[in-house]
Amino acid sequence: MNQIAISPIRTEHDYQEAIKHLDKLLDMNPEPGTELDDELEVLTTLVHAYEKVHYPIELPDPIDAIKQIIEEKGWSNKDLEPFIGPKSRVSEILNRKRYFTIPQIYRLHKHLGLPLEVFINESVLKAA
Incomplete structure (x- = not known):
């Protein structure tokens, strides 16, 4: 099995590149359980973690x-x-x-x- 080439998202530039890559992966519509699907899942988790810190969403009243x-x-x-x-x-x-x-x-x-x-x-x- 090939390793997934994903790195941490540390900067806004990293984040923007990750979003572009996510869009490409989503357009490919990977089959569940494939390497592309695994890559999509890992990248989504990293993006979510970055957004949680840098773009928090306030809870509504x-x-x-x-x-x-x-x-x-x-x-x-x-x-x-x-x-x-x-x-x-x-x-x-x-x-x-x-x-x-x-x-x-x-x-x-x-x-x-x-x-x-x-x-x-x-x-x-x-x-x-």
Whole structure:
């Protein structure tokens, strides 16, 4: 088996070259389990690691994320009642007068697909 010619991504130039190479590999649509597929997997991991450090993505505010989902789904606040509780509780939370309970966080995570980190992270804790 040939060795994969991949090196660490240390600079922005390395990163740009890795992205170009990734694009070429993706265009080749390698078969699973082949050397090209292995190269694609390793390079993707390296690019992801570089991006995590150099291009971090901020987590959304939980209220803003919920409001975005409501809008996308064409829902009203009433549609959140199964996850949050009665109409008054939904209103308090969406108006930032009350924070979520752990069961509410779990239900919103499970049913809306929001990562737990959206509700429990450093920026949320600082604001509390």
